[in-house]
Amino acid sequence: MNIIEVENVTKRFGRYKALDDLSLSIAQGRIFGLLGPNGAGKTTLIRLLTCINTPDSGSVRFCGHPLTAADVSNIGYLPEERGLYKKMKVSEQAIYMARLRGMSRRDAIDSLQHWFHKLGIESWWNRRVEDLSKGMQQKVQFIVTVAHHPDFLIFDEPFSGFDPINAEQLKSEIMELKEHGATIILSTHNMASVEEICDDIALVNKGKVIINGAVNEVRRTFRQNRFHITFDGQADISDLPEWMQILSCNNDEQTTTVQLQVTDMHKANDLLQYFIARYPILSFGEMLPSMNDIFIRTIQAQNENH
Amino acid sequence: MNKILVIISREFLTRIRKKSFIITTLLMPVIMVVLILLPVYLSNHTDKSCTIYVLDDNSYFIHKFHNTSKIKFEYPSGELEGLKQRCVNGECDAVLHILSGSQSNRANLFFYKDPPLSLKNGISEQMDEVMFDRALQQEFNVDVQRYKVIKENAHSDIQTLQIDRDGRAQEKMVEMNRFVGIICGVLIYFFVFTYANQVMRSVIEEKSNRIIEVIVSSVKPFQFMMGKIVGVALTGLTQFVAQITLIVLMIFVVGSVAPQVFSDNSTAELLSQNGGGFAGATVATNSDVFTNISTFYSFPFSTLIFCFLFYFIIGYLMYASLFAGVGSATDNETDSQQLVLPISIPLIASLIVIASGISPQHELIRWLSFIPFTSPIAMLYRIPSGVPLWELLLSGGILLLTFLLCVKFAAKIYRVGLLLYGKKVTWRELIRWMKM
Numbered sequence: 001m002n003i004i005e006v007e008n009v010t011k012r013f014g015r016y017k018a019l020d021d022l023s024l025s026i027a028q029g030r031i032f033g034l035l036g037p038n039g040a041g042k043t044t045l046i047r048l049l050t051c052i053n054t055p056d057s058g059s060v061r062f063c064g065h066p067l068t069a070a071d072v073s074n075i076g077y078l079p080e081e082r083g084l085y086k087k088m089k090v091s092e093q094a095i096y097m098a099r100l101r102g103m104s105r106r107d108a109i110d111s112l113q114h115w116f117h118k119l120g121i122e123s124w125w126n127r128r129v130e131d132l133s134k135g136m137q138q139k140v141q142f143i144v145t146v147a148h149h150p151d152f153l154i155f156d157e158p159f160s161g162f163d164p165i166n167a168e169q170l171k172s173e174i175m176e177l178k179e180h181g182a183t184i185i186l187s188t189h190n191m192a193s194v195e196e197i198c199d200d201i202a203l204v205n206k207g208k209v210i211i212n213g214a215v216n217e218v219r220r221t222f223r224q225n226r227f228h229i230t231f232d233g234q235a236d237i238s239d240l241p242e243w244m245q246i247l248s249c250n251n252d253e254q255t256t257t258v259q260l261q262v263t264d265m266h267k268a269n270d271l272l273q274y275f276i277a278r279y280p281i282l283s284f285g286e287m288l289p290s291m292n293d294i295f296i297r298t299i300q301a302q303n304e305n306h
Numbered sequence: 307m308n309k310i311l312v313i314i315s316r317e318f319l320t321r322i323r324k325k326s327f328i329i330t331t332l333l334m335p336v337i338m339v340v341l342i343l344l345p346v347y348l349s350n351h352t353d354k355s356c357t358i359y360v361l362d363d364n365s366y367f368i369h370k371f372h373n374t375s376k377i378k379f380e381y382p383s384g385e386l387e388g389l390k391q392r393c394v395n396g397e398c399d400a401v402l403h404i405l406s407g408s409q410s411n412r413a414n415l416f417f418y419k420d421p422p423l424s425l426k427n428g429i430s431e432q433m434d435e436v437m438f439d440r441a442l443q444q445e446f447n448v449d450v451q452r453y454k455v456i457k458e459n460a461h462s463d464i465q466t467l468q469i470d471r472d473g474r475a476q477e478k479m480v481e482m483n484r485f486v487g488i489i490c491g492v493l494i495y496f497f498v499f500t501y502a503n504q505v506m507r508s509v510i511e512e513k514s515n516r517i518i519e520v521i522v523s524s525v526k527p528f529q530f531m532m533g534k535i536v537g538v539a540l541t542g543l544t545q546f547v548a549q550i551t552l553i554v555l556m557i558f559v560v561g562s563v564a565p566q567v568f569s570d571n572s573t574a575e576l577l578s579q580n581g582g583g584f585a586g587a588t589v590a591t592n593s594d595v596f597t598n599i600s601t602f603y604s605f606p607f608s609t610l611i612f613c614f615l616f617y618f619i620i621g622y623l624m625y626a627s628l629f630a631g632v633g634s635a636t637d638n639e640t641d642s643q644q645l646v647l648p649i650s651i652p653l654i655a656s657l658i659v660i661a662s663g664i665s666p667q668h669e670l671i672r673w674l675s676f677i678p679f680t681s682p683i684a685m686l687y688r689i690p691s692g693v694p695l696w697e698l699l700l701s702g703g704i705l706l707l708t709f710l711l712c713v714k715f716a717a718k719i720y721r722v723g724l725l726l727y728g729k730k731v732t733w734r735e736l737i738r739w740m741k742m
Binding site: 014047050051052069072075077078079081082083084085086087088096097099100101102141144145 | 309312313324516519520522523524738
């Protein structure tokens with residue numbers, strides 16, 4: 001089932017078209033990476049999904065029905081531009097935000113205490129926001145986003161401002177939310193984390209979706225017939241047939257690792273057949289392009305065409 | 307609805323718990339009371355009784371001065387130099403030397419330590435009186451005692467009465483009407499500016515804090531704006547009521563613990579009874595306004611109170627929503643000032659007009675009382691002198707309608723402006739947003 005279905009949505013700001021007839025669906029229980037260069041329309045799309053803005057045309061459906069303001073109590077949103085009231089106590093602030101999302105005071109306190117305990121920050125409960133470091137405030141903001149048990153979560157650049165340890169903690173929390181059945185949109189420029197935790201992605205540019213699908217499929221679609229192969233000992237691989245081309249070659253004491261570009265006419269088996277007779281093979285594999293490569297290649301290609 | 311209450315309570319509670327709020331709430335009444343009581347106290351107490359040695363070369367003024375609570379005259383014998391020396395030694399506060407011959411209207415007042423400011427006038431008045439009495443007697447052959455009785459009895463008493471169309475007359479005090487009107491206007495002016503500005507500052511703060519996006523993803527911007535405006539208004543009213551209560555309380559306490567502060571001054575007594583805080587302060591200086599109590603009670607109180615509340619509340623809501631709209635369109639307070647100016651000019655202008663003491667029946671005031679941005683001040687200035695019902699309804703209706711329109715437009719600007727950063731917005735753009 002799709003938790004979000006965006007159909008032919010257009011949104012203009014004056015003469016500027018932020019979203020251009022954009023369609024997109026997000027399956028329940030998945031982590032969905034929303035990618036795209038700056039100004040592509042990601043934030044505009046997210047603001048439509050959180051009812052901050054309404055589309056000029058097209059529709060947004062949530063759990064099968066048209067999205068309304070009442071649904072925001074079931075959505076958790078961590079904006080990229082996020083802040084807290086500096087002068088308030090951490091707990092008061094978190095309770096306030098949870099109540100604005102429709103929780104009762106009692107439920108809010110229970111849920112928040114659970115989360116503060118889970119992230120090991122109970123001691124911050126009575127501190128003032130201005131006394132916390134930026135990373136600490138980020139943690140509080142994360143809790144504020146998830147405290148009301150939403151089924152649908154949107155994280156816009158959640159890892160910015162976190163040190164590696166806290167980023168890892170956040171990642172595992174996000175995975176855990178997914179295991180509990182939440183659907184998550186992750187908008188980020190951190191492509192490594194997309195490969196690591198996203199199931200599906202959409203690449204948006206100039207208000208349109210240009211790539212959409214499961215991460216593995218997308219990477220396979222962009223495969224370039226590149227392979228890596230490792231031989232035992234020092235291998236002399238100077239005299240190769242012309243259908244393969246060396247991208248790089250690494251020798252160390254015991255092994256030789258080669259990265260090869262193979263022409264479209266030949267398959268992995270051809271490559272293996274050629275080497276298996278000549279060198280002792282230790283490992284072999286296809287090199288799928290990273291999300292980072294796909295991102296750069298696609299966006300650059302599109303920008304050159306215009 | 308529930309969310310609006312959550313917003314109102316946060317806006318209210320965080321504000322009244324601020325140190326600055328508590329300090330101003332407590333400090334303002336103290337300053338006010340000191341400002342009210344100090345002049346009263348000073349005029350009664352700091353001018354201690356002065357002893358004046360009189361030396362008259364013509365001996366005409368000798369024993370003609372009468373002692374008052376502040377000045378005590380003594381007529382020691384001796385030369386000027388000797389008296390001056392005694393002044394330096396501290397036996398007296400000043401030496402009054404009245405010059406001889408044709409210059410007998412002239413005198414020198416010698417002092418060693420600075421005398422009270424009122425001393426010279428006090429002496430001069432008495433000298434004038436003595437000379438006047440002498441002239442009456444010597445040049446016009448008038449009996450001074452009889453003259454005084456005549457002068458005492460020749461005292462006019464003018465009542466001001468306002469007539470209506472049916473010819474009925476009602477006692478009205480013109481000064482009182484103006485005074486009440488101006489007080490109401492000033493109160494509205496200060497409340498609107500202080501707290502509408504707070505709304506604006508808070509909107510700007512939320513924007514630059516980047517907290518606003520999380521909030522508007524949870525509640526509608528309109529709900530949030532109204533919650534904030536009402537929350538700030540409650541804060542303002544709390545402060546207002548607390549300050550007035552404190553002022554009244556302090557005046558009572560000072561009056562009962564240290565009645566000598568007021569001594570036998572009837573002005574101060576009146577003040578402690580009517581103790582209307584800010585109002586009382588000015589009333590005390592115009593005590594004759596209150597002398598005719600019956601006029602005071604024939605005053606259109608119910609109309610005034612009802613209208614005050616109406617114009618006060620609607621006027622505040624209108625301006626506060628406009629200020630909120632302006633705040634949402636800017637990132638910082640400096641930029642906001644140029645947008646605030648055009649909307650605050652009507653309010654400032656109307657205050658200046660009524661402060662000039664213009665007649666409440668003047669055509670200008672009548673027109674201003676219909677224009678929604680000036681009517682909260684202008685209409686209240688008119689009400690004490692009587693306003694036809696239809697004019698009241700028309701003005702109120704226009705204000706209410708404008709208020710609703712303003713809230714609608716401000717909410718639109720607010721929606722668009724909140725999430726727009728780093729752009730300096732002009733009025734033209736704001737108007738475009740309204741149409742979006």
